[in-house]
Every structure is written in C-alpha cells, then in structure tokens.
Amino acid sequence: MIGFFKNIGSYPASLLLIIxxxxxxxIGFGIGKLAMWKWENAVKFFxxxxxxxxxxxxxxxxxxxxxxxxxxxxxxIIHSAIFTVFLFLPFIIGHFATYKKIQxxxxxxxxxxxxSLVVALSFV
Amino acid sequence: xxxxxxxxxxxxxxxxxxLLFHGMTGSPFEMKKIGKAxxxxxxxxxxxCLPGHGTSPISIKAVRWQDxxxxxxxxxxxxxxxxxxxxxxxxxxxxxxxxxIAMEYKDVKGILxxxxxxxxxxxxxxxxxxLMPIGLHTILRYYYSFPEREPYGLKNEALxxxxxxxQKKNTVALDNYPMSCIYxxxxxxxxxxxxxxxxxxPVLLIHSKEDDLTSPKSAEFVYKHVSSENKEYIQLENxxxxxxxxNERDFVFEKxxxxxxxxxxxxxxxxxxxxx
Numbered sequence: 001m002i003g004f005f006k007n008i009g010s011y012p013a014s015l016l017l018i019i020x021x022x023x024x025x026x027i028g029f030g031i032g033k034l035a036m037w038k039w040e041n042a043v044k045f046f047x048x049x050x051x052x053x054x055x056x057x058x059x060x061x062x063x064x065x066x067x068x069x070x071x072x073x074x075x076x077i078i079h080s081a082i083f084t085v086f087l088f089l090p091f092i093i094g095h096f097a098t099y100k101k102i103q104x105x106x107x108x109x110x111x112x113x114x115x116s117l118v119v120a121l122s123f124v
Numbered sequence: 125x126x127x128x129x130x131x132x133x134x135x136x137x138x139x140x141x142x143l144l145f146h147g148m149t150g151s152p153f154e155m156k157k158i159g160k161a162x163x164x165x166x167x168x169x170x171x172x173c174l175p176g177h178g179t180s181p182i183s184i185k186a187v188r189w190q191d192x193x194x195x196x197x198x199x200x201x202x203x204x205x206x207x208x209x210x211x212x213x214x215x216x217x218x219x220x221x222x223x224x225i226a227m228e229y230k231d232v233k234g235i236l237x238x239x240x241x242x243x244x245x246x247x248x249x250x251x252x253x254x255l256m257p258i259g260l261h262t263i264l265r266y267y268y269s270f271p272e273r274e275p276y277g278l279k280n281e282a283l284x285x286x287x288x289x290x291q292k293k294n295t296v297a298l299d300n301y302p303m304s305c306i307y308x309x310x311x312x313x314x315x316x317x318x319x320x321x322x323x324x325x326p327v328l329l330i331h332s333k334e335d336d337l338t339s340p341k342s343a344e345f346v347y348k349h350v351s352s353e354n355k356e357y358i359q360l361e362n363x364x365x366x367x368x369x370x371n372e373r374d375f376v377f378e379k380x381x382x383x384x385x386x387x388x389x390x391x392x393x394x395x396x397x398x399x400x
Contacts, residue, residue: 032267043269043300050268050303054255057262094262099185099304102266109263 014070015123017063018083021056022117026110028053033106061087079123086116129153129178132170133163140209140233140390143200144171145218147366148241148309149272149301151178155215158368161377167384168207172199174218176305185266185304189312192217197225200232209233211384215368216241216337217309220316223346227322234387236380237329239365242313242342244306246335246365248273260307269300275336277365287369320346326354328383330376332363356383 008016032049035042064083071080089112097105129151142162144155152159152171159169175195176187203210212222213236220241226232244253250270259268278284327350331343340359347357358379363370368377 029263036267043271046267046269047271050259050264051252051255053264053267054252054258057258057264058255090262094265097263097266099182099266102263105263 011124012067012070014063014066015120017059018067018120019117019124021060021063022113022120025053025056025060026113026117028056029106029110029113033103033110036102036106057090082119083116086112086119089116129173130171131156131159132168133159134168135163135166138166138168138390139207140166140211140384140388141168141170141203141207142211142213142236142384143196143203144169145196145212145214145221146171146174146177147214147216147218147239148305149177149184150216150218154366154369155218157373158213158377158380162213162381162384165381165385167211170199170203172196174221185302187305187308189308189315192221192308193224193312196221197228200225200229204229204231209388209390211236211387213238213380215239216365217312220309220313223316223320223323223327223350224312226325227316227319230324232325234326234384235323235328236383237327237343237346238367238376239331239335239338240329240342240346241309241338242317242345243338244310245339245341246337247339248275248336259303260310265303265307268303270303270306271300275364277336278370279334279362279364280369280371283369317345317349320349321351323350324352326383326387327352327356328380329355329357330360330367330379331357332360332365332367332370334363335365337365354387 028049032053035045064087068080068083068087071077071083090109093105093109093112131152144152144159146152146155152173155171159171162169172195175191176184200210200212210232211234212225212232214220214222215238219237219239222235223237223240226235259265274284274288276284276287278287327346329343329347331340333340343357347355360367360372360376363372367373
C-alpha cells in the first residue's frame with residue numbers, strides 16, 4: 001500500500017481515476033444500502049447523495065473509457081476488453097433491479113465494483 | 125387509503141362519462157375541481173387512484189407503468205359497458221395514460237390532454253439533469269427522489285402556499301418524485317411517442333407556455349403525431365403545470381366542457397327531462 005502511494009506519479013491517470021472512483025463508489029453504495037431503509041424519508045439527503053454518486057459513476061466510466069482506449073492504442077486489447085465489461089455492468093444490474101430486491105442488487109453492484117477494483121489494482 | 129381518494133360523480137340515467145387520471149405522485153384530489161365542473165355540465169365523472177399512489181412513498185417505487193396502464197384500461201372497459209360515450213382526461217402522466225389507452229381502444233370518444241408529460245424539460249428541472257440517464261439506468265433510481273419544490277406547479281401564490289402545506293403532510297400527494305417513478309413515466313412516454321399515430325380519437329391539448337415540469341414541446345409532439353382528424357391545442361399564458369388548479373382553471377374547464385359537448389351525441393339532463 002505504501003509502495004502504491006510512493007509510486008503514484010508513475011501510474012496512468014486513467015488507472016488512478018478508476019481506482020479512486022471505484023473505492024468511493026464501494027463506500028457510497030455501502031452507505032446507500034444501509035441508509036436506504038433507516039432514513040427512507042430523508043429525501044434531501046438521498047437527492048444530494050445520488051447526485052454525488054452519479055458524478056462518481058461518470059468519473060468511473062470516463063476512467064474506464066480512457067484506460068481502454070489507451071490500451072487499444074498501445075496494443076493491450078485484453079486489458080481494454082476486460083474493462084469494457086465493467087463499463088456495462090452497472091447498466092445491466094440497473095436493468096434487472098427491482099425495488100423489492102434492491103438489497104440483493106446493491107450487493108451485486110458492490111461485488112462487481114470490488115472485482116473491478118481488484119482488476120485495476122492488478123495493473124499497478 | 126388509496127381507495128378513499130377515488131371519486132365518482134354520477135347523475136341518474138346519464139349515458140356519457142369521463143374517466144379522469146391524475147398526475148405522477150399526485151392523487152384524485154387534484155382532479156376534483158375539473159371533475160365537479162364536468163359533473164355540473166352533465167357528465168358522469170370517475171377518477172381512481174393509480175397503483176402505488178395515495179399510500180406510502182415506498183409503494184410507488186414498486187410499481188411499473190404497465191400496472192398503471194392495466195388498471196386504468198380495466199376501468200375504461202368497465203365504463204364502456206355501462207355508457208354510450210366514454211371520454212378520457214388526464215393531467216401530466218394521466219394525459220399520457222389516456223393517450224396510451226386510446227391507442228388500443230379506438231372507441232374512446234375523446235381525450236383531454238392537460239399538461240401532457242412526454243419530456244421532463246420544464247424550467248424547474250435542476251441543472252444536474254444531464255446526469256439523469258446514469259441515475260435512471262442504474263440502481264441509483266431506487267435511492268434518488270427529486271424533492272418537490274417551489275412553485276409546486278402553481279403560478280397562483282396563495283394556492284401554492286396552501287398546496288405546499290398540504291403536501292408536507294403527505295395528504296394530497298407525495299412531496300417528492302421518486303426516480304423509479306420518473307423512470308416508469310419516461311418508459312411509458314417513450315411507448316406513447318412510438319405509438320402516437322395509433323390515436324384516432326379527437327384530442328384537446330391544453331398546455332402552459334411556462335409549464336415548470338414539462339415544456340410545450342410535449343403537447344406539440346402529440347398534436348403533430350396523433351392521427352385524429354379533430355385535434356385542438358390551446359396554450360395558456362398565466363399558469364404553470366397544474367392547469368386544473370391554477371389561475372386559468374375556469375377557462376380550462378370551459379374549454380374542456382365545450383370540446384366534449386361538441387363530440388357528444390347523448391342528451392344532457394335538460395334534454396332528457398324535455399324528452400320525458
């Protein structure tokens with residue numbers, strides 16, 4: 001971990017964007033999953049929370065696209081292909097999600113983010 | 125609680141009825157004034173609470189637009205068994221619902237489309253609206269609720285204060301729009317846009333120039349794409365989204381009644397009395 005922060009300047013900015021947005025999204029979805037039932041009527045909190053999360057998801061997508069395009073240009077097609085899958089996963093999960101099973105789909109979403117974080121860290 | 129909000133205004137031996145639909149996160153309460161005006165003009169009037177509405181904010185998150193459609197079309201079928209002429213009328217999402225029913229049932233005698241909501245592009249839509257596709261198509265839609273804010277769809281300030289107070293108590297409508305509900309509305313609107321040419325029934329569209337939730341683009345789209353030979357579009361100058369409650373409500377009622385009367389072949393109560 002210390003080594004990661006020591007050499008942070010040497011990693012591609014796109015990879016760093018993926019890693020940091022990924023960590024924040026895992027924390028965010030974790031908070032959302034716990035807070036959703038406890039503070040169901042906290043409309044303003046969830047409004048701000050969702051806007052922040054949407055910005056983070058945008059940053060995550062930009063990071064993935066940036067990294068994948070960079071991979072394609074430099075000939076690392078496998079890297080690009082792996083990350084492109086993570087680009088679509090939030091939408092696929094969102095498509096199938098229902099309110100009754102939101103806790104289950106939140107878990108799936110968090111799990112896929114953890115996997116994408118592990119994959120991103122494997123490039124460090 | 126939802127059934128308590130339903131209303132029916134009926135005359136004796138009346139052969140023409142209007143089925144009204146309320147708007148997104150609203151309740152039949154908002155349609156009561158127009159319902160009363162139509163009743164006074166010799167129409168039987170029905171308005172039912174749409175699935176997920178009128179109960180808790182949680183139940184609205186669990187419904188799909190098909191639930192609204194199926195229940196509303198069942199009400200329409202039921203009325204068409206008992207009446208010679210059945211008209212449909214709706215506000216906001218209710219107007220889209222009325223159009224969707226008319227796409228399937230060609231015998232709908234006429235449609236009142238009030239503040240038809242095909243696009244959410246009014247002037248109160250927040251600046252971060254560009255993030256909406258991300259919110260809508262991920263699980264975030266079950267987290268986010270767009271807080272209802274001033275002007276509450278009303279240009280009339282006195283009425284705005286009254287409605288704001290009632291909304292805080294959640295007695296007439298929710299004080300927020302859950303994004304999952306917006307997601308379902310937009311899916312229904314997309315379905316309606318793709319099938320608009322199937323509408324053959326006469327349509328009256330009334331939309332405010334300054335609608336805070338949905339711009340006149342929605343009404344213009346309907347006007348341009350329906351196949352109805354008899355179609356009329358009126359733009360209001362001094363109202364916002366809730367045209368049935370705002371400054372020009374009497375004008376709206378008058379236009380609706382005269383439009384329905386031009387389409388109706390049934391006798392009104394005075395004519396019925398005369399015939400007897």
